[in-house]
Amino acid sequence: MSFNYLMQTLFIFPFILLVYHQVSAITLKWYEYLIIISVFVFTDLSWFYFIFLEFAVLIAFSYLKDKTKPIALHFFYGLYPWVIDSLLRRFVLFYVLPIFGITDFRLFLENISVLALTELFIYIIYFIATYRLRFDFNVLIELVSTQTLRIRLLAIDIGMLVYFIAMEFFSGAEYYGHVDTLLIRQLLTIVYVIVFIGSLIYLNSAYKKHLEEELVKVRLSELNTLVTYTKQIEELYADIRAFRHDYANIISTLSEGIAHNDMDIIKKVYANVIKESGDILESSKYDFEGLAYIKDDALKSLIATKVFDAKKRGIDVQLDIPDTIDKPDNMALLDVIRLISILIDNAIEAALKAEHPQVMINIHEDDNDYIITVSNSTKEEKTPIAYLSGNGYTSKKTGEHGIGLVTIKRFQDQYPQLSVEATSGQYRVMQKVVLKG
Structure with missing residues (x-):
């Protein structure tokens, strides 16, 4: 293992794991970091076709950490860090370093200064892009709740996989087979940057639209519940008005019984009227007084809707x-x-x-x-x-x-x-x- 390779790992692997944590919100233990980095090193030093292990290990840890999430999300979490690293690295090599007169890409592997400069640009571009796009990766969990957006996320996963394999294949063809694939890789990089960023922006806007639709549903629910709630209040008021009328008759009858010391009338009124009234008042029909304690209209509307x-x-x-x-x-x-x-x-x-x-x-x-x-x-x-x-x-x-x-x-x-x-x-x-x- 050369010194230059060691320096690459000190720059590249931390960036991969940083992006992985950012998109998945997964916190790894020290030995989990060790396992992942060991797989990365093993893949780099092994046969080219073992390259899938680089993202497979991230997918595996994502799945083991939370099996309730959809598979499409686990694949996104595993592929995204490597694809972003590949995109930014090649974007810097192909389009940024030539501005500084650096056109020999082999210097990236052989010159520590060029390697450090490349990585510095990668970190700067990534954090500026992340800040400007303001994409909340937590929304990906919500996006899979709708069929259309779930298919979109799956398409992005497939696109990332195809890009990653294609780019590594063309790189290997030039490095090992001495076939000039530079123009293909340059075009593939710029095209995929546009497509990939466009896809993320679409998902973000689609989620915002989804939230707006949810808010509209909440407002419509408030209106519908208000009608139902008003009807319930009207029914309760009618019951109270009827009970008030009956109550006046009950008092009158009881007064007559008391005045004549007629216990039969008093017992009859209690058994047939007062006891029955008590049972009616204990009915769950009158259990809505708690709604009056809720100050927020949207919250009151929701709970009233669910209760009704x-x-x-x-x-x-x-x-x-x-x-x-x-x-x-x-x-x-x-x-x-x-x-x-x-x-x-x-x-x-x-x-x-x-x-x-x-x-x-x-x-x-x-x-x-x-x-x-x-x-x-x-x-x-x-x-x-x-x-x-x-x-x-x-x-x-x-x-x-x-x-x-x-x-x-x-x-x-x-x-x-x-x-x-x-x-x-x-x-x-x-x-x-x-x-x-």
């Missing part, structure tokens, strides 16, 4: 909001809405299969901590914790679930102050989310 929907589907819903609450200050409102929506949807879905469908929702603040607890009855005595995993619960078939799970996992990555706990037992599942203040 669950009741229509025959689920006994208990809403417990003991005091006035607003949306959390340290989490985006749309993320709060999506989080609560996933928790309640999962609870409703599981409760529908239970013998006695029931969902309980509790939201309160405790010492600046925002606490959301959603529990539900289940068909099974105990749901395996592997399904809960602190990421929500779903009973959908394999291949249909996971978006809710992955979304909550992304929230945990995005908001370090967010913790999710799930427990199961005695035919119930409880999901508790704590957002530290």
Whole structure:
């Protein structure tokens, strides 16, 4: 192993791992770094066709760290660092270094100063491009929730793989076979830079459009819920007005019974009217007072929609909001809405299969901590914790679930102050989310 190769590894491998961490948010242990770098070195010193191991090891670690993510994402995480390094390195060699009079590309392998200058340009260009494009790689998790964007991401994966193999093939043909492929590599580099950046910009804009559509849905849901909520209030007001009329008659009858000391009338009124009125007032129909404690209209709309929907589907819903609450200050409102929506949807879905469908929702603040607890009855005595995993619960078939799970996992990555706990037992599942203040 030459000194020049050692210097290359000191520059190149850290850049690969830095980009890998940035796009995947994976934190590696020291021995995992050692394993990955060992594979890199083994690949460089081995037969050319072992080159796939360079990105295969990154894909493997991504999969082992979080198996809930789609395969297309793991491939993206493994391929992206190598493709970016290849693109930037060749862009600097082909188009930047010649500005400084350096046209002999062999100097990159033989001259430490040229190597250091190349790597300096790579780091500068990468961080400037990353800052200017402002691409949030966390959105890739969300993008796979729609079929069209999932296909786009898969196409990008295939494109990266083809570029990487083609570029290494042409480089090997020139280095080992002495075939002049410089023009092909130059054209391939500039074309793929344009295509690749364009693809990332498209995905980013598509995700923003997706968020805008989600916001529109939330607003429409608010309007629809407002109509339903108003009707519910009108029905409750009508019940109260009728009860007030009946109450006046009850008082009149009781007064007459008391005046004549007629216990039969008093007992009859109690048995047939007062007791029955108490049963009516205890009905779950009057369990919406908690909504009045929610200050944020969007949050109130969401919870009201979910409660009304669950009741229509025959689920006994208990809403417990003991005091006035607003949306959390340290989490985006749309993320709060999506989080609560996933928790309640999962609870409703599981409760529908239970013998006695029931969902309980509790939201309160405790010492600046925002606490959301959603529990539900289940068909099974105990749901395996592997399904809960602190990421929500779903009973959908394999291949249909996971978006809710992955979304909550992304929230945990995005908001370090967010913790999710799930427990199961005695035919119930409880999901508790704590957002530290």
